[in-house]
Amino acid sequence: MKPIPYGRQDIRPEDLEAVGASLQSDYLTQGPKIAEFESAFAAYIGSPYAVAVANGTAALHLSVLALGLNPGDFVVTSPITFAASGNCALYAGAQVLFAETDVHGSIRPEAVQALFDQYGSKIKGIIPVDFAGRPADLVALKKIAKTYGAWILEDACHAPGGQRRGAQGFRCGDCSLADAAIFSFHPVKHIACGEGGMITTSNPEVYQRLLVLRTHGITRDQQRFTNPASLADSSLADTEPYPMWYMEMQELGYNYRLTDMQAALGLSQLSRAEENLNRRKEIARYYHAALSGIGDLRLPHADSPTETEDHAWHLYVVRTKRRKALYDYLREHQIFAQVHYFPLHLMPHYRTSFGYGPGLCPEAELFYSECLSIPMYPSLSEEQLRYVVDTIKGFFTQHQENS
Numbered sequence: 001m002k003p004i005p006y007g008r009q010d011i012r013p014e015d016l017e018a019v020g021a022s023l024q025s026d027y028l029t030q031g032p033k034i035a036e037f038e039s040a041f042a043a044y045i046g047s048p049y050a051v052a053v054a055n056g057t058a059a060l061h062l063s064v065l066a067l068g069l070n071p072g073d074f075v076v077t078s079p080i081t082f083a084a085s086g087n088c089a090l091y092a093g094a095q096v097l098f099a100e101t102d103v104h105g106s107i108r109p110e111a112v113q114a115l116f117d118q119y120g121s122k123i124k125g126i127i128p129v130d131f132a133g134r135p136a137d138l139v140a141l142k143k144i145a146k147t148y149g150a151w152i153l154e155d156a157c158h159a160p161g162g163q164r165r166g167a168q169g170f171r172c173g174d175c176s177l178a179d180a181a182i183f184s185f186h187p188v189k190h191i192a193c194g195e196g197g198m199i200t201t202s203n204p205e206v207y208q209r210l211l212v213l214r215t216h217g218i219t220r221d222q223q224r225f226t227n228p229a230s231l232a233d234s235s236l237a238d239t240e241p242y243p244m245w246y247m248e249m250q251e252l253g254y255n256y257r258l259t260d261m262q263a264a265l266g267l268s269q270l271s272r273a274e275e276n277l278n279r280r281k282e283i284a285r286y287y288h289a290a291l292s293g294i295g296d297l298r299l300p301h302a303d304s305p306t307e308t309e310d311h312a313w314h315l316y317v318v319r320t321k322r323r324k325a326l327y328d329y330l331r332e333h334q335i336f337a338q339v340h341y342f343p344l345h346l347m348p349h350y351r352t353s354f355g356y357g358p359g360l361c362p363e364a365e366l367f368y369s370e371c372l373s374i375p376m377y378p379s380l381s382e383e384q385l386r387y388v389v390d391t392i393k394g395f396f397t398q399h400q401e402n403s
């Protein structure tokens with residue numbers, strides 16, 4: 001059996017063709033594929049605007065700037081997430097508070113409320129994470145954010161296609177409740193661009209600001225120029241149009257652009273988003289049926305008509321007190337499970353910067369001590385799935401015999 005990773009990109013001949021065509025076109029970067037990808041992605045997610053950027057971390061960084069985060073401000077995020085969800089606030093000179101998580105590894109609205117009770121409107125924003133693909137409780141978080149005039153930046157990296165159904169429903173990243181949302185196109189995510197990211201928003205001002213910040217703070221929009229036309233060229237009167245070459249850097253921005261080649265790959269991948277999401281759901285159903293009732297293994301909540309959340313199944317996270325032993329056993333059998341995530345507040349940088357330590361978020365720390373992400377990606381074959389299940393069962397049988 002070939003090694004089985006926990007996640008893997010799905011590259012097909014049509015993807016190669018799309019990238020090949022882009023390489024042979026006139027544009028390697030800043031070409032037409034970017035706008036095409038943005039509008040197709042916005043349509044898929046259901047958001048009014050989308051801005052393609054270099055990666056998910058850049059998406060987070062630009063979003064907090066566009067939403068107005070300043071040095072000395074506070075944001076709240078989850079301890080069970082990738083470092084970038086908190087780091088983006090640090091880039092802006094802000095401070096990060098961590099809210100306790102629930103059984104799904106998502107922040108608890110009551111814990112977020114408790115932080116607002118303590119810090120009040122010093123907290124400018126909440127960065128909830130749709131952990132593993134399960135929508136965060138944006139309805140409850142929105143109520144809190146509204147009371148304090150805070151924004152919500154949804155980290156939807158794990159959740160393209162995830163949704164909450166019903167009267168208070170939303171699609172992850174549609175920005176009906178959040179002010180902006182971000183996605184990553186890292187190879188293990190639903191859509192792979194190599195590196196890549198997207199910001200969605202429903203706010204036209206945030207959208208305009210993102211476009212400028214993505215490209216060095218430079219605008220080519222004549223309507224927005226502030227220098228007199230005579231400074232652009234001394235032969236011009238200030239009432240005349242600016243010359244075509246002229247552009248203005250109006251604030252400090254970044255080069256966080258996605259290339260046209262990556263956008264071509266993203267577009268091709270996006271056309272299979274629904275098919276691949278359905279395959280992820282199928283795999284989740286298979287694991288649920290095959291792994292329930294084994295040892296002390298706890299499975300993630302299954303999608304069901306009684307649950308209002310439709311999981312996007314980026315990760316299939318099981319919990320067991322024997323996490324380390326199971327991880328080692330799977331590795332010995334060529335199954336490369338992974339742990340998502342070591343609590344962010346316990347990372348040395350956060351410990352030394354903020355004085356955080358063990359005990360800050362006990363439920364999140366317990367979650368970390370037990371969690372394991374087993375293989376979940378669309379191209380897993382039936383044979384590989386059976387092998388993963390049989391190996392996990394084999395571990396628990398052996399462990400029972402040895403204990």
Ligand SMILES: Cc1ncc(COP(=O)(O)O)c(C=O)c1O
Nearest residue numbers: 055056057082084157184185186
């Ligand atoms: C929850 C979450 N947020 C942010 C990121 C950052 O995305 P990227 O790796 O594209 O910078 C990731 C990706 O690993 C992630 O999983």
